[in-house]
Amino acid sequence: MHLLKACTRQLEEFSHKPPAYAILSHRWRHGEVQFDDIRKDDTACSLIPGYAKIERCCAQAVQDGLEYVWIDTCCIDKRSSAVLSESLNSMFAWYRAAHVCYAYLDDVSSDEGLDEENAGFEDSEWFARGWTLQELLAPETLYFFARDWTMIGSKISLASTVARITGIHSDALLYPERLYFFSIATRMSWAARRRTTKDEDMAYSLMGIFDVHMPIIYGEGGKKAFSRLQHEIIKVSNDQSIFAWRTHIPGRRPPSTPLGPLAESPVSFSRSSAIHRISPDKWTQYWTEKDQAHLQGTIPHLLEFAMTNNGLNITLPMRELEDHKDIFEAILCCCTGPVVWNGNGYVVECEKAKPVCIYLKKLFSPHVQHYGRILDLDHKGGIERFDSGYVLQDIHLSQANMTTPRKEITSPNFVVQYVRVLEAGFIPKLNVAPRCVIDESGDGTALLRMEMPLEPDQCLTVARIVVQRPTDGECFTVALGASSFKSGGGPWVYATAGELDEGQVKEAVQNRSKMDWARLPLRTGDVVNVTMRKTNSGSVIYGGNRGDNEYKVTLIVHTPTSREPPKVKNVLVYTPT
DSSP states (O other), rough: OEEEETTOOOOOEEESSSOOOOEEEEEOOOOOHHHHHSSSHHHHHHTSSTTHHHHHHHHHHTTTTTTTTHHHHHHSSSTTTTHHHHHHHHHHHHHHSEEEEEEOOOOGGGGOOSSOOHHHHHHHHGGGGHHHHHHHHHHHSSEEEESSOEEETTTTTTHHHHHHHOOOOOOOOOOOOGOOOOOOOHHHHHTOOOBOSTTTHHTTTTGGHHHHHHHHOOTSHHHHHHHHHHHHHHHHHOGGGGOOOOOOTTTSSSSSSOOOOSSSSSSGGGTTTTTOOOOOHHHHHHHHOOGGGGGGTTTTGTOEEEHHHHHHEEEEEEOOOTTTOOOOOOEEHHHHHHEESSSSSSOOOGGGGGGEEEEEEEOOOOSSEEEEEEEGGGGOOOOSSSTTOEEEEEEEEEEOOOSSOOOOOOOOOOEEEESSSSTTTTTEEEEOOOOEEEOOHHHEEEEEEESSSSSSSSSSEEEEEEEOOOTTTOOEEEEEEEEEETTOOOOEEEEEEEEOOOOHHHHHHHGGGGSTTTSSSSOTTTTOOOOOOOOTTTEESOOOOOOOOOHHHHEEEEEOSSSSOOOOOOOOOEEEO
């Protein structure tokens, strides 16, 4: 850490604990004194416009009995990426360790009257910048100075005014040690109206406020940097308010588009300032009493959640909305309402608070309870109280694509051929989806081609084959289709006893409990065998062991990349036992 000797304005380096120092918080302007500049003689430095600010800061430090000051413009060697990364990761700690912080507001005039109603003070750009948020919160002692270095007041004396300007809870200004007791959503909301020159700095400037560290990668973009910040926070915190963002960012995706669990920027938390954490012990105790029927394997992991390469695995109390099919209301372990500081944290009772809920859209997925976050129902305002109608569920929230929109996926081709089915007395009836083209060849092979591409996260039934024997009424249904899910997507085949209409097939396919997805998803060129048998009771079912009155139908589905019908034999075969 480099410090500037106040009386000589020379840099000195300290490898271990530095001496007491003052630290400057200010707005960068044109002509700032850099690391190399300050190492020159005073005559050369004095020609740089920003040198006057350094002189006055040093003079104030000497007046306060301090020998050293730290100023970000000239105390960081920004030519070294390693030094810059270390400095940005250490910034919050350096401001917290400072003996005093001088907040220099060069756009505030001392002639306007230095009282709490000073309009110039409230309109200062200093309150709108990203890096100055941590510079306001970290120091225990902070004084505001006007353009001519006249003192305006302290962070404590102006706490109510600063709280009104910034939206920061006054306790965070008066008691810096309480910062980490505020919920993640609340702290994020304090940054929602702030801006930085570089997009990535919006995330980097918040590292200390959430007590995390991460590599500095300028050029990655603001969204990626903010995503990495949230991933780092999740590694060290079980505060679910990180998912309590509400605001849709204009110009991005429509509110009805399923989104990932993480916000794109602090702007999404602009309406989350009054969200408080609920004690983990109280939360677990509450749902243990409320949801005895779903305790097994769930309650012990109630506050555990983890990000994967494709989204979030989490346990949430949920219920389906009556007026919106496949839309669920999920309650987070946080709430709004009055809280009280009890010496160890802010206390809130579940029964007296208003729960914070998010809305999830169920996505068709082969492996898990798969959902996407939606915002178009946030206007409902949530629920007024905790209710017993919620059921704890282990779910997966899909992560939205952070780079480019997913492209349309070409639908697969299916080859179907009937061999010895008619000889066994079965009559197949082929029902195809709209815009599905059937190309037939002379040997009985049919190639099914979809002319319509799949949209992202879509499941489409291409064809439904009902195979029935009129003599005894035996019947089974085979459905062919494809999905475009990021996880577990691709061509699929579904077989079941009896005749299913189009609606029943769709319902069955969307209910993963009715499908053996471990066997049935297909890749291009794959085949799958579907075994049907007749039970002792005379009904036809899928799968099972061999037994009396059993017969087998082997269905082989091929998904070639070529649009030309290949010569495939024994695609749909009936074999009596």
